[in-house]
Amino acid sequence: MYEHDVIVVGAGGAGLRAAIAAQEAGADVAIVSKLHPVRSHTGAAEGGINAAIREGDSWEDHAYDTMKGSDYLGDAPAVEALCKESPKETMQLEHWGMAFSREEDGTVSQRPFGGLSFPRTTYAGAETGHQLLHTMYEQLVKRGIQVYDEWYVTRLAVTDEADPEERTCHGVVAYDIQSGEVSGFRARDGVILATGGLGQVYDHTTNAVSNTGDGVAMAYRAGVPIEDMEFIQFHPTTLPSTGVLISEGVRGEGGILYNEDGERFMFEYGYANNAGELASRDVVSRAELTEVNEGRGIEDEYVHLDMRHLGEERILDRLENILHLAEDFEGVDGLEEPMPVKPGQHYAMGGIETDENGETCIDGLYAAGECACASVHGSNRLGGNALPELIVFGKRAGYHAAGREMEDAEIQTGQRGEWERGEVDTPVEPGAVSSGGDVVADGGERTDGSRSSSEPRSDGGAAASGGSSSLTPEGYVERALEAERERIEYLLGKDEGIQQAEIRADVQMSMTRNVNVFREEGGLKQALRDIREARERYEDVYVADKSRTFNTDLVQTIEMQNILDVAEAITLGALARKEFRGAHWRKEAQERRDEEWLKHTMLSWNDGTPELWYRPVILEGESKTYEPKVRSY
Amino acid sequence: MAERYSSFERGGRRWLWQRITAAFLVVVLAFHFFLLHFVHHADEVTFAMSSARMETWTYYSLMVLFLVTATFHGVNGVFNALVNQGLTGSRKTAVKWTLVAASLLLVVQGIRTANAWAGITILPF
Amino acid sequence: MSTQVPEQSEQESSAAESETSVAQEERMRQKRDRAQARERQRQKEESEISPDDEDTYQLKVFRYDPEVAGKQEPRFDDFYVPYHKGMTVLDALMYARDNYDSSLTFRHSCRQAICGSDALFINGRQKLGCKTQLSDLDEPVRVEPLPHAEVVKDLVVDMEHFYDQMHAVEPYFQTNDLPDDELAEQKQSRENREKVKMSTRCIWCAACMSSCNIAAGDNEYLGPAAINKAYRFTMDEREGEDIKQHRMEILEQEHGVWRCQTQFSCSTVCPKDIPLTEHIQELKREAVKSNLKFW
Amino acid sequence: MSQSYNRGLIEDFGRWREFSAGMWAWVFHKFTGWVLVGYLFTHIAVLSTALQSPDAYTTTIRTLESLLVVRIMEVGLLAVAVFHILNGLRLLFVDLGVGLESQDKSFYASLILTGAIVVASVPTFVAGVF
Numbered sequence A: 001m002y003e004h005d006v007i008v009v010g011a012g013g014a015g016l017r018a019a020i021a022a023q024e025a026g027a028d029v030a031i032v033s034k035l036h037p038v039r040s041h042t043g044a045a046e047g048g049i050n051a052a053i054r055e056g057d058s059w060e061d062h063a064y065d066t067m068k069g070s071d072y073l074g075d076a077p078a079v080e081a082l083c084k085e086s087p088k089e090t091m092q093l094e095h096w097g098m099a100f101s102r103e104e105d106g107t108v109s110q111r112p113f114g115g116l117s118f119p120r121t122t123y124a125g126a127e128t129g130h131q132l133l134h135t136m137y138e139q140l141v142k143r144g145i146q147v148y149d150e151w152y153v154t155r156l157a158v159t160d161e162a163d164p165e166e167r168t169c170h171g172v173v174a175y176d177i178q179s180g181e182v183s184g185f186r187a188r189d190g191v192i193l194a195t196g197g198l199g200q201v202y203d204h205t206t207n208a209v210s211n212t213g214d215g216v217a218m219a220y221r222a223g224v225p226i227e228d229m230e231f232i233q234f235h236p237t238t239l240p241s242t243g244v245l246i247s248e249g250v251r252g253e254g255g256i257l258y259n260e261d262g263e264r265f266m267f268e269y270g271y272a273n274n275a276g277e278l279a280s281r282d283v284v285s286r287a288e289l290t291e292v293n294e295g296r297g298i299e300d301e302y303v304h305l306d307m308r309h310l311g312e313e314r315i316l317d318r319l320e321n322i323l324h325l326a327e328d329f330e331g332v333d334g335l336e337e338p339m340p341v342k343p344g345q346h347y348a349m350g351g352i353e354t355d356e357n358g359e360t361c362i363d364g365l366y367a368a369g370e371c372a373c374a375s376v377h378g379s380n381r382l383g384g385n386a387l388p389e390l391i392v393f394g395k396r397a398g399y400h401a402a403g404r405e406m407e408d409a410e411i412q413t414g415q416r417g418e419w420e421r422g423e424v425d426t427p428v429e430p431g432a433v434s435s436g437g438d439v440v441a442d443g444g445e446r447t448d449g450s451r452s453s454s455e456p457r458s459d460g461g462a463a464a465s466g467g468s469s470s471l472t473p474e475g476y477v478e479r480a481l482e483a484e485r486e487r488i489e490y491l492l493g494k495d496e497g498i499q500q501a502e503i504r505a506d507v508q509m510s511m512t513r514n515v516n517v518f519r520e521e522g523g524l525k526q527a528l529r530d531i532r533e534a535r536e537r538y539e540d541v542y543v544a545d546k547s548r549t550f551n552t553d554l555v556q557t558i559e560m561q562n563i564l565d566v567a568e569a570i571t572l573g574a575l576a577r578k579e580f581r582g583a584h585w586r587k588e589a590q591e592r593r594d595e596e597w598l599k600h601t602m603l604s605w606n607d608g609t610p611e612l613w614y615r616p617v618i619l620e621g622e623s624k625t626y627e628p629k630v631r632s633y
Numbered sequence B: 001m002a003e004r005y006s007s008f009e010r011g012g013r014r015w016l017w018q019r020i021t022a023a024f025l026v027v028v029l030a031f032h033f034f035l036l037h038f039v040h041h042a043d044e045v046t047f048a049m050s051s052a053r054m055e056t057w058t059y060y061s062l063m064v065l066f067l068v069t070a071t072f073h074g075v076n077g078v079f080n081a082l083v084n085q086g087l088t089g090s091r092k093t094a095v096k097w098t099l100v101a102a103s104l105l106l107v108v109q110g111i112r113t114a115n116a117w118a119g120i121t122i123l124p125f
Numbered sequence C: 001m002s003t004q005v006p007e008q009s010e011q012e013s014s015a016a017e018s019e020t021s022v023a024q025e026e027r028m029r030q031k032r033d034r035a036q037a038r039e040r041q042r043q044k045e046e047s048e049i050s051p052d053d054e055d056t057y058q059l060k061v062f063r064y065d066p067e068v069a070g071k072q073e074p075r076f077d078d079f080y081v082p083y084h085k086g087m088t089v090l091d092a093l094m095y096a097r098d099n100y101d102s103s104l105t106f107r108h109s110c111r112q113a114i115c116g117s118d119a120l121f122i123n124g125r126q127k128l129g130c131k132t133q134l135s136d137l138d139e140p141v142r143v144e145p146l147p148h149a150e151v152v153k154d155l156v157v158d159m160e161h162f163y164d165q166m167h168a169v170e171p172y173f174q175t176n177d178l179p180d181d182e183l184a185e186q187k188q189s190r191e192n193r194e195k196v197k198m199s200t201r202c203i204w205c206a207a208c209m210s211s212c213n214i215a216a217g218d219n220e221y222l223g224p225a226a227i228n229k230a231y232r233f234t235m236d237e238r239e240g241e242d243i244k245q246h247r248m249e250i251l252e253q254e255h256g257v258w259r260c261q262t263q264f265s266c267s268t269v270c271p272k273d274i275p276l277t278e279h280i281q282e283l284k285r286e287a288v289k290s291n292l293k294f295w
Numbered sequence D: 001m002s003q004s005y006n007r008g009l010i011e012d013f014g015r016w017r018e019f020s021a022g023m024w025a026w027v028f029h030k031f032t033g034w035v036l037v038g039y040l041f042t043h044i045a046v047l048s049t050a051l052q053s054p055d056a057y058t059t060t061i062r063t064l065e066s067l068l069v070v071r072i073m074e075v076g077l078l079a080v081a082v083f084h085i086l087n088g089l090r091l092l093f094v095d096l097g098v099g100l101e102s103q104d105k106s107f108y109a110s111l112i113l114t115g116a117i118v119v120a121s122v123p124t125f126v127a128g129v130f
Ligand SMILES: Cc1cc2nc3c(=O)[nH]c(=O)nc-3n(C[C@H](O)[C@H](O)[C@H](O)COP(=O)(O)OP(=O)(O)OC[C@H]3O[C@@H](n4cnc5c(N)ncnc54)[C@H](O)[C@@H]3O)c2cc1C
Pocket: A009, A010, A011, A012, A013, A014, A015, A032, A033, A034, A035, A036, A037, A039, A040, A041, A042, A043, A044, A045, A046, A047, A048, A049, A050, A128, A129, A151, A152, A153, A154, A194, A195, A196, A197, A206, A207, A208, A210, A211, A214, A215, A245, A346, A347, A368, A369, A370, A371, A383, A384, A385, A386, A387, A388, A390
């Protein structure tokens, strides 16, 4: 077993910042990550970091924009923390040498971004995320912080009190992908989850293949409520075969969208008679999908984004990188032919419920970055607000986990008696499958060793059973380790069954078909049925590759379970929320309904039977209250 | 980290000299070739002719300089190549001194020849 | 930009209604037919993909596994993958893994040439799988792990050595004159940022290191990527002269810049088009210059 | 890592088919450099016959020059020297940071130029041997 004060799971922007902060606060910290840090998906971010650093700008304005962009579903304490600290954290990056783009006078450059009242998006060319990730990794090397790279964290070691709020996290269990070793990692002071996005729930996403929502699913199964999962941002112009993002710049410069019949559908079919192609992301995404659904898509899949009329000179001058992207990843020459595009999953606003200090309701368990939901983005994230989230909340979580004094959080985490219970009418039972037999693949097992699946189970051995609370912290890690070993042995020992790739493809397709930018009751219910069926099939999953060396088949099989839990949570939230807010659109209710829905959708795993409840939004800021207004620009 | 590399050698000087000698050699080697194969044909070479040239003070010093630079350039090149191929430790030291000895021998022998042509006898060999 | 402006939702629904015409139904029927045809096609492809199919690509993939009988001796496996426009080598590998052999192992993550995990040896060249269009390659497409690195399994190589070299050049910013105000930036001229720009683009894919014969022969040679990393800081005007001197000392050691024999393979294969040889050469000149000062 | 497969020497040197221009230039430059040092030593050895007696020198040179093999070897030497010079110049420019983008073209140019010069000088070199 390995032992450290603080264990950070994940090495993207959030994880790296958390580790640096924890070390600054005096902790012995280690990062455990399934990818080498520089491979993290933070590197893909292009646009920039929002920070109010200039004269004429203020954090208050940034907070106002963020709250408005969130469609009033952000929690003010978190939003204000983000906007207040972003300038300092952005400058910290600069002081660490990050290669920002520069103005004539040598100061860092900023540019305008959608939804911002001031050009405050601080950038480094079209590769801000890459620069940010590498700059922070450099600091990690400088400080000699230990990294266990290519170690896949599979489970949290959490105590098993009946009420999640009383549980404590003592560490994690991880699998060394290179050697096949399964080992416990005891965290004396805290575990910080920074596992990033969950795009792989969909079959078409701008996210990396490794963004499978592991952190969200692990925390969820360990008892932490997950928040606002239905809010998924879709980007309207991604390349069909890979999901590579074609920036808004093309439409900004005058690029036009056409359907199969060569019609400029944004106008011809009246999706946005004024703004046309430049309407907001969700409007354009829905328009594109309507075209495809009504049979006017090209190959029934995508539409065309044409920039040829801009002329070679202008394209080469302003959009050169787009030409390369289309050529390298789609085999299309943007000067000669229109580029195929379709909407793709881009960002998850929801995630692990945390307060503004990054702490979850489980003692010693923290989360930061895209996997967390302190709620700064509410129902819709503004471009350029995710990177500041990584550095602000990564740092807070790091300090907090390492034991530094923090101001008391205003956001209360955990399920409290007074909060509204939710109800949603599902066609099938959500949650763990309770078929009989020796199935460990789908979750944990009882801590007392019994495997009667009719009883509730949970990951992390969190079932309420007497006696085990007497275990030492190491004991909990040891127990989780045993359970994990057993699961891995089981998966490797099984000689036939179904393979994860098949289930994965089916779930991804169903999610893209049914829980996409268009959401209507029938589709959502279909998705739940599909997920249920996938869960049942997953009971029979096996790993064909029996090798202990670099077994990616095994890793993907374990990821698959996380995809299932996360996909279901997204769908449940989407089915429950009958309104149109931010990125979430419901056919049955196409307007925002503040009287009823100004609240966070919360989901607790509840040992295998998901429970829906709601937490009110906090709109009272430090010195003002953010009154919901019509979100128009 | 950088500790692994704490014992560095300033290879820069030899690198620079290799370039400087190369630049010098371009000119002289071309001249040499041209003179002895095109102006005078090699098969017409006789002691007398060589001797006549060597007696010119400038030609003599040019040829000696040519010899020294070519030797340095060639031997240093060989040594670098061997080091790049992973020659280290005591073998490296051995090779180094062998090469130095060989070069000295070559230069001395070359100068003696030149002296013979030029009719210089002040040198002890 | 709005989600709340009422006209918009009306527009959407009215657009949908007026379209529910006969023509629309016909379209939908055609669409279903096409979908079915595609599905049939897909099944057909899966059941009877043969070497001579027009629309398939033949991949010859290096296989090795230290633990699995039959794979301990390296071999090449053939995979026939149905082609679609825009398909990359990585797509083809993923297809082969998901449909034919789940034990086919390779690193990959971003699919967009930014994470640097899938540098492979494709038809004799170091390339990123995700950035290489199948249509640009001759068949059969030979895919091997990076040369000059130890193979862990199939296409996965051990990267430790590469990381060690990267870490050996003190790859982090060091400066003595940060502004006192934590909210003020340390200024840098545009020209200077432009100068280091290309060098900051490295994604640690190790393609360059794998292509360099010198690095293959001398395991301690820092290698083009690490030297480029050092270049990124050495040339950054925000680091002071004394630090630059310190960096030059690291670069000048026996296995540093002098080892480079200007073979140019590194610059040729770098997927981020970093002019590596140029950077190395510039550092050699810097080293000579700084040495001349002390002569 | 305990188990890994080292593809060994073949891996390191068996890839010549996949070499690019810069690598060939490097190989040729090495080869020609070594030949030139080798020649330098032999050259001085031959010339030192002058130390015995003027006549010994003249006869040695005359005999050698009358042999066809020697003439052919001289042509070879010229080729080697010319390539080394031209590519050496190319490398000097590379060291100065000039023309790095066209390094492959300048290598091909060195090759072609070497060929041309050598062919052009064959008559001069073999003159009088037949
Ligand atoms: C194409 C694209 C462009 C974007 N552009 C912008 C932009 O311009 N501005 C902006 O603000 N935001 C942008 N975003 C959003 C932003 O980049 C992401 O939200 C953010 O980078 C996420 O960072 P992270 O640290 O939370 O996660 P990631 O960077 O995804 O890192 C996750 C880490 O967790 C590790 N991990 C995951 N699961 C496990 C496990 N089970 N065990 C161990 N380790 C695990 C991974 O190895 C990885 O190191 C963009 C996103 C995309 C996809």
